[in-house]
Amino acid sequence: MLYQSTRGKSPAVSSTRAVLNGIAPDGGLYMPELNAAQVDYKRLLPMTAMQMAEEIFRALLPGFEDISGIVRRAYTGKFETDELTPLVPVGDRFVLELFRGPTSAFKDVALSALPQFISQARKQEGLSEKVVILTATSGDTGKAALEGFHDVAGTQIIVFYPDGGVSAVQRAQMVTQEGANVRVCAVRGNFDDAQTGVKKIFANADRKLLSEMGVTLSSANSINIGRLVPQVVYYYKAYADLCRMGRIQPGKKADFTVPTGNFGDILAGYFAKCLGLPVGKLICASNANDVLTDFLHTGRYDRRRPFYKTISPSMDILVSSNLERLLYLLSGCDADFVAEKMAELEQNGFYQVPQEMVARLHEEFSAETADDDLTTETIGKVWREHRYLCDTHTAVAWYASEKCGGAAPNVVLSTASPYKFPAAVCRALGASPDSDEFAVMEQLRELTGVPIPKNLAGLSARKELHRSVVDKEKMMDYVLDAIREGKE
Numbered sequence: 001m002l003y004q005s006t007r008g009k010s011p012a013v014s015s016t017r018a019v020l021n022g023i024a025p026d027g028g029l030y031m032p033e034l035n036a037a038q039v040d041y042k043r044l045l046p047m048t049a050m051q052m053a054e055e056i057f058r059a060l061l062p063g064f065e066d067i068s069g070i071v072r073r074a075y076t077g078k079f080e081t082d083e084l085t086p087l088v089p090v091g092d093r094f095v096l097e098l099f100r101g102p103t104s105a106f107k108d109v110a111l112s113a114l115p116q117f118i119s120q121a122r123k124q125e126g127l128s129e130k131v132v133i134l135t136a137t138s139g140d141t142g143k144a145a146l147e148g149f150h151d152v153a154g155t156q157i158i159v160f161y162p163d164g165g166v167s168a169v170q171r172a173q174m175v176t177q178e179g180a181n182v183r184v185c186a187v188r189g190n191f192d193d194a195q196t197g198v199k200k201i202f203a204n205a206d207r208k209l210l211s212e213m214g215v216t217l218s219s220a221n222s223i224n225i226g227r228l229v230p231q232v233v234y235y236y237k238a239y240a241d242l243c244r245m246g247r248i249q250p251g252k253k254a255d256f257t258v259p260t261g262n263f264g265d266i267l268a269g270y271f272a273k274c275l276g277l278p279v280g281k282l283i284c285a286s287n288a289n290d291v292l293t294d295f296l297h298t299g300r301y302d303r304r305r306p307f308y309k310t311i312s313p314s315m316d317i318l319v320s321s322n323l324e325r326l327l328y329l330l331s332g333c334d335a336d337f338v339a340e341k342m343a344e345l346e347q348n349g350f351y352q353v354p355q356e357m358v359a360r361l362h363e364e365f366s367a368e369t370a371d372d373d374l375t376t377e378t379i380g381k382v383w384r385e386h387r388y389l390c391d392t393h394t395a396v397a398w399y400a401s402e403k404c405g406g407a408a409p410n411v412v413l414s415t416a417s418p419y420k421f422p423a424a425v426c427r428a429l430g431a432s433p434d435s436d437e438f439a440v441m442e443q444l445r446e447l448t449g450v451p452i453p454k455n456l457a458g459l460s461a462r463k464e465l466h467r468s469v470v471d472k473e474k475m476m477d478y479v480l481d482a483i484r485e486g487k488e
């Protein structure tokens with residue numbers, strides 16, 4: 001099976017190449033041929049999460065050797081439980097906890113596997129150069145990437161975060177990161193400055209010089225197919241758990257509600273459906289940045305709207321990159337159609353899909369928005385009624401599942417530990433949070449009795465290892481220094 005670009009102007013490539021390239025040269029995103037992939041979900045039902053991961057990686061990333069080694073290195077001992085992503089009944093719904101990984105964020109599921117894919121692809125493609133991952137982060141992705149890449153052979157990772165622009169907990173998570181191949185650096189400026197700086201390095205870096213230094217640049221961006229595939233696994237795992245609990249007859253459909261930003265998580269659910277898993281509705285939950293709710297209702301994607309900073313910051317986004325892959329699938333793999341719509345979005349700030357496609361969207365998806373007030377209300381309500389403590393992103397999804405859910409069992413995807421957003425959660429429970437974030441964690445624990453995840457609990461006592469702060473103009477110099485030091 002070859003990987004095609006959604007925009008059709010670049011050659012099809014092997015799965016190992018697709019992972020190394022990240023984005024296709026024509027600006028499109030790589031897509032597997034889902035029709036050609038075979039996954040018999042019934043055979044997967046009795047398996048463990050890691051066995052399921054092996055089956056799904058083999059089906060969607062054919063050509064990768066040593067899949068069982070990849071899965072073992074990615075996940076063994078790194079999550080709070082061997083189940084990786086437990087399913088917890090809450091009232092008449094089911095919460096799929098995706099935050100039991102090393103940084104208490106759902107991005108751990110994918111970012112634990114991606115470095116292993118890159119390392120293996122590098123070997124198979126005979127790439128002698130070291131792959132240097134550059135990432136700008138507004139908080140969560142940086143730490144999850146650091147955890148995934150540290151000490152992975154053939155890779156080095158450099159994370160830039162805005163100085164003063166991430167929470168105290170997020171900063172502590174990053175600057176205490178251990179590993180011989182990791183660097184973390186603050187940038188004087190905001191997140192956009194850091195991100196623009198990284199983009200400039202990609203655009204302007206002297207490839208020849210880098211090659212002479214024995215390295216090639218790459219990113220851990222969420223459009224890499226190596227980040228999407230691991231997310232397909234937990235839909236199977238959740239479905240198998242529903243069967244094990246006797247809450248669904250194998251073959252009957254389950255609905256999934258997904259707190260959505262870049263559309264990667266929910267698209268993985270659609271992949272699972274295309275592969276034959278009995279998925280009913282996929283409910284797309286948004287915060288006040290409701291561009292996806294509007295699109296799924298009307299077929300018109302319009303990013304010309306105000307940007308809101310919300311209490312569910314990982315979903316504050318106006319351009320959802322992975323939606324491009326859905327357009328590709330729903331248009332019957334029509335790359336010209338996708339290229340046209342993406343050009344319209346870039347030039348005009350909006351596009352409209354044809355009526356037949358709107359009908360398909362309505363068949364497969366529902367969508368709902370919860371603003372900050374509704375999010376806060378929902379956290380309080382779920383706690384009072386079920387004694388289940390959820391984070392702000394999960395609350396957005398819970399609200400949407402109540403609005404859009406039907407008779408089928410409803411799985412609400414939970415993407416972060418409540419302890420990652422302790423102040424907002426504290427307020428939702430009617431308490432006024434302390435100004436020190438570490439104190440708020442303790443406050444929340446006293447209030448609820450819910451244990452603080454280990455990786456967050458010991459954080460304030462850990463040693464700071466990364467203290468560099470640079471001006472945004474100096475980011476390239478920092479990278480070159482880090483590469484030189486990394487060679488020793």
Ligand SMILES: *Cc1c(COP(=O)(O)O)cnc(C)c1O
Nearest residue numbers: 260261262263264265314415416
């Ligand atoms: C990244 C993230 C999301 C959004 O996931 P997408 O795949 O980008 O749609 C939701 N919640 C949390 C906590 C996240 O970190």
